[in-house]
Amino acid sequence: MVAVSTREYTMFINGEWVAGSGEMMEVVNPATEEVVHRVPLATRADVDAAVRAAREAFDDGRWSRLGCGERSAYLFKLADLLEARTEEIARIETEATGKPITLSRDGDLPFGIDNLRYFAGVARVLDGQASGEYIPTHTSMLRREPIGVVAQVAPWNYPFMMAIWKIGPALAAGNTVILKPAENTPATALESANAVKEAGFPAGVLNVITGDENAGIALTSHPDVDMVSLTGDSETGKKIMQQAAPSLKRVHLELGGKAPFVVFADADLESAANCAAMAGTTNTGQDCTAATRLYVERPVFDEFVSRLTTAMKEVQVGEPFSEDTAMGPLISREQLERVEGFVHRAAESGLTPVIGGKRSENQSRGYYFDPTLYVDVPQDAEIVQREVFGPVMVVLPFDSEEEALQKANGVIYGLASSVWTANVTRSLRWARDLKFGTVWINDHMPLTSEMPHGGFKQSGFGKDMSIYALEDYTQIKQVLAEVTGQAYKTPQPDQHLGA
Ligand code: NAD
Numbered sequence: 001m002v003a004v005s006t007r008e009y010t011m012f013i014n015g016e017w018v019a020g021s022g023e024m025m026e027v028v029n030p031a032t033e034e035v036v037h038r039v040p041l042a043t044r045a046d047v048d049a050a051v052r053a054a055r056e057a058f059d060d061g062r063w064s065r066l067g068c069g070e071r072s073a074y075l076f077k078l079a080d081l082l083e084a085r086t087e088e089i090a091r092i093e094t095e096a097t098g099k100p101i102t103l104s105r106d107g108d109l110p111f112g113i114d115n116l117r118y119f120a121g122v123a124r125v126l127d128g129q130a131s132g133e134y135i136p137t138h139t140s141m142l143r144r145e146p147i148g149v150v151a152q153v154a155p156w157n158y159p160f161m162m163a164i165w166k167i168g169p170a171l172a173a174g175n176t177v178i179l180k181p182a183e184n185t186p187a188t189a190l191e192s193a194n195a196v197k198e199a200g201f202p203a204g205v206l207n208v209i210t211g212d213e214n215a216g217i218a219l220t221s222h223p224d225v226d227m228v229s230l231t232g233d234s235e236t237g238k239k240i241m242q243q244a245a246p247s248l249k250r251v252h253l254e255l256g257g258k259a260p261f262v263v264f265a266d267a268d269l270e271s272a273a274n275c276a277a278m279a280g281t282t283n284t285g286q287d288c289t290a291a292t293r294l295y296v297e298r299p300v301f302d303e304f305v306s307r308l309t310t311a312m313k314e315v316q317v318g319e320p321f322s323e324d325t326a327m328g329p330l331i332s333r334e335q336l337e338r339v340e341g342f343v344h345r346a347a348e349s350g351l352t353p354v355i356g357g358k359r360s361e362n363q364s365r366g367y368y369f370d371p372t373l374y375v376d377v378p379q380d381a382e383i384v385q386r387e388v389f390g391p392v393m394v395v396l397p398f399d400s401e402e403e404a405l406q407k408a409n410g411v412i413y414g415l416a417s418s419v420w421t422a423n424v425t426r427s428l429r430w431a432r433d434l435k436f437g438t439v440w441i442n443d444h445m446p447l448t449s450e451m452p453h454g455g456f457k458q459s460g461f462g463k464d465m466s467i468y469a470l471e472d473y474t475q476i477k478q479v480l481a482e483v484t485g486q487a488y489k490t491p492q493p494d495q496h497l498g499a
Contacts, residue, residue: 006035006036006037006038007036007037007038007092007187008024008037008038008039009037009038009039009040009186009187009190009210010039010040011039011040011042011046011050011190011207011208011209011210012190012193012194012196012197012206012207012208013046013049013050013053013207013208013209014049014050014053014057014203014204014207015053015197015201015202015203015204016203018046018049019040020040020041020042020043020046020209021043021045021046022040022041022042022043022046022211023040023041024038024039024040024041025038025039025040025041025183025210025211025212026038027039027096027184027185027186027187028184028332029095029096029098030097030098030328030329030330030331030332030366030367031098031319031320031328031329031365031366031367032365032366033333033365033366033367036095036096037095037096037186037187039186039187039190039210040210040211041210041211041212041215042180042209042210042211042215042218043211043215044218046209046211046215047178047209047211047215047218047219047222048222050178050207050209050219051149051151051178051219051222051224051225052224053203053204053207054149054150054176054177054178054204054205054207055149055176055224056204057176057202057203057204057205058146058148058149058175058176062202062204062205063171063174063175063176063201063202063205064145064146064174064175064176065174066174068123068124068126068174069124071123071171071172071174072120072121072123072124072172073120074171074199074200074201075116075117075119075120075123075168075171075172076117076120077199077200078116078192078195078196078199078201079113079116079117079120081195081198081199082109082112082113082116082192082195083109083110083113085191085195086105086109086110086113087105088191089104089109089160089188089191090104090105090108090109091104091105091321092187092188092191093108093109093159093160093185093187093188094320094321094328095187096159096184096185096187096188097156097157097159097185097328097331098284098320098328098329098330098331098366098367099283099284099320099328100320100322100325100326100327100328101320101321101322101323101325102323102325103282103283104160108158108160108161109160109161111161111447111449112160112161112163112164112165113164114449115161115164115165115168115449115465116164116168117449118168118449118450118465119168119169119171119172119449119469119470120168120172122172122467122470123172123173123470126144126470126474127144127467128142128144128476129142133483135480135488136484137482137483137484137486137488138480138481138482138483138488139480139481139483140478140479140480140481141478141479141480141481142476142477142478142479143476143477143479144471144474144475144476144477145174145474145475145476145477146173146174146175146473146474146475147173147175147226147227147250147473147474147475148175148176148226148227149175149176149177149178149224149225149226149227150170150175150176150177150178150225150226150227150228150229150473151177151178151180151219151220151222151225151227151228151229152166152167152170152177152178152179152180152228152229152230153179153180153216153219153220153228153229153230153231153232153236153240154166154179154180154181154182154189154231154232155182155231155232155233156181156182156183156184156185156331157283157286157287157288157331157389158283158287159181159182159185159186159187159188159189160188160189160191160192162231163179163181163188163189163192164192165231165464165465165469166179166229166231166464167179167192167206168469169464169469169470169472169473170229170473171205171206172470172473173470173473173474174474175227175473176204176205176206176207177205177206177207178207178208178209178219178225179206179207179208179209180208180209180210180211180215180216180219181208181210182232183210183211183212183213184331184332185331186208186210189208190208190210192208193206193207193208217239217243220240220243220244220249221243221244221246223246223247225247225249226249226250227249227250227251227252227473228240228243228244228249228250228251228252229251229252229253229254229462230251230252230253230254230255230460231254231255231464232254232255233255233256233387234255234256234387234412234413234458234459234460236255237253237255237458237460240253241253250475251462252461252462252472252473253455253460253461253462254288254453254454254455254459254460254462254464255288255413255415255455255458255459255460256288256387256389256413256415256458256459257288257289257290257387257413257414257415257416257455257459258292258293258385258386258387258411258413258415259279259289259290259291259292259293259413259415259416259417259418259436259444260293260294260295260407260408260409260411260417260418260434260436261276261279261291261292261293261294261295261417261418261420261444262294262295262296262398262404262408262417262418262419262420262430263294263295263296263297263300263304263420264297264419264420264421264422264423264426265297265299265300266421266422266423267300267420267421267422267442268420268422268442269300269303269304269307270307271420271442272304272420272442273304273307273308273310273311274307274311275291275443275444275445276291276294276308276311276393276444277308277311277312277314277315277371278311278315278326278445279291279444279445280292280312280371280391280393281312281315281326281327281371281391282326282327282445284327284328284329284330284331284369284390284391285388285389285390285391285392285393286330286331286335286389286390287445288387288415288416288459289415289416289438289444289445289447290389291393291418291444291445292387292388292392292393292394293384293393293394293396293408293411294308294393294394294395294396295395295396295397295398295404295407295408296395296396296397296398297397297398297399297404298397298398298399301395301397304395305354305375305395308373308395309354309355309373312355312356312371312373312393313355313371315327315371315391317360317362317363317368317370317371318363327371327391328366328368329363329366329367329368329369330367330368330369330390331367332367333367335367335389335390336359336367336369338388338389338390339369339388339389339390339392340359340369342382342383342386342388342390342392343357343358343372343392345382346374346377346381346382346383349381349382351374351377351381351383352374353372353373353374353392354373354374354375355370355371355372355373356369356370356371356372356373356391356392357370357372358370369390369391370391371391371393372390372391372392372393373392373393373394373395374392374393374394374395375394375395376395376396376397377394377396379396379407379410381394384396384411385411385412387413401426405430405433405434408434409433409434409435412457412458413455413457413458413459414435414436414437414455414456414457414458414459415436415437415438415454415455415456415459415460416436416437416438416439416440416444417434417436417438417439417440418439418440418441418442418443418444419431419434419439419440419441419442420441420442421441421442427441427442435456435457436455436456436459437452437453437454437455437456437459437463438453447465448465449465449466450465450466451465451466452464452465452466452468452469453465453466454468
């Protein structure tokens with residue numbers, strides 16, 4: 001265990017570190033149950049100050065009117081500074097989340113930095129329809145412009161990566177941002193702000209406020225915010241839509257998931273079982289794409305369950321700073337109790353896990369919960385239908401492709417899914433028929449900065465990563481210029497004056 005002392009942070013508003021006008025709140029290390037960080041609890045006055053700073057920075061064009069090459073250079077510099085501090089930031093991330101240091105250092109940090117570099121590059125190549133004389137006397141052209149002041153609200157499961165996924169496309173497109181990280185994991189967003197200051201970004205372009213739900217409400221309902229982006233729970237997404245409605249803000253929502261993992265008898269069972277164990281327990285199952293609902297064709301069901309059980313028992317649960325640890329604790333006591341609540345309610349309805357279902361006995365402290373597997377439970381059981389956000393998986397048999405598809409699609413969520421089969425035609429049919437924003441074939445979990453990540457159904461709308469995220473943070477303006485000196489006359493049959 002790396003010894004750490006409690007770090008005190010302030011907020012980042014208008015290019016300055018500010019203590020804010022409220023109290024401090026504490027961040028607890030979920031592996032040790034000790035306080036590791038103290039951060040301000042933003043008040044409405046702090047939120048107002050951050051929005052004012054972002055508004056001024058947007059309106060005077062200090063960021064949006066830079067050449068896109070200049071904005072790109074700032075973002076590349078930010079990526080370089082963060083990369084140089086990978087070890088340190090990964091350690092801070094692991095202190096607050098309890099995730100294995102190998103995941104923070106070798107996964108989340110490099111992937112977040114790659115994402116930033118992707119947006120730094122792509123900021124220079126925005127697409128649009130060609131300019132031209134769609135009306136013979138006029139030239140039509142498109143401008144792709146930033147939205148303005150963007151409020152971004154992040155979750156606790158991948159604090160650094162989620163912050164970067166959000167600020168990368170928003171800043172690349174020329175917006176100014178107020179970011180509110182989750183209350184229990186604000187530190188690495190503030191470390192990112194530190195790098196923004198060091199990179200010399202103009203004041204007010206990125207502001208980071210820390211606080212709880214109340215700060216989130218004040219921010220996302222603020223009349224001077226133009227767009228709200230949330231990564232969080234589906235229920236929070238619904239509230240944010242309402243909070244954003246009075247001033248009709250654009251809304252971008254990356255919400256919960258309950259990913260199906262469908263295994264046909266012709267699949268490579270060993271790969272599938274090992275991947276399922278990894279994809280159900282990575283980040284202690286606190287992953288919106290986690291493989292939580294497994295459907296396995298009946299002839300191979302028992303063999304698959306046996307392989308999966310073995311693989312889950314081999315998941316190394318332990319101290320997050322150990323290089324051998326594959327799974328750490330849940331994020332908080334509250335989350336531990338939430339996961340236990342699912343297990344207790346399942347027990348009340350007669351369901352018993354084949355492994356796990358309890359706090360880890362070999363850990364003397366921390367919010368550890370054992371990898372847990374339920375076998376052959378009803379499709380309408382709560383643990384099949386609802387996002388647990390813990391290392392709890394269910395595996396159900398199926399007899400026909402139709403039954404499997406209906407069950408795989410039979411939840412309110414639509415974020416990510418996978419199908420395992422050696423049959424190419426079937427895999428492509430499933431890619432068409434699964435109602436999820438991502439379909440993996442013979443794999444589960446890999447993502448890349450160049451491709452979009454986002455939900456269908458109650459997993460939200462709008463994309464993270466890829467050119468589509470950049471588009472989400474821009475708006476299209478039509479410019480129509482009279483170019484012949486002749487007044488516009490009667491439209492041709494296929495030309496219109498517009499609404
Ligand atoms: P959460 O919704 O409880 O909190 C997310 C953020 O919203 C926090 O910063 C919180 O302070 C803030 N918040 C809460 N209520 C608010 C309100 N009414 N107005 C404004 N802000 C508010 O989510 P969480 O527990 O931090 O994260 C877990 C959830 O995030 C899971 O559902 C998970 O699936 C989802 N998630 C989705 C993705 C994705 O890409 N789709 C990625 C990661 C996590």
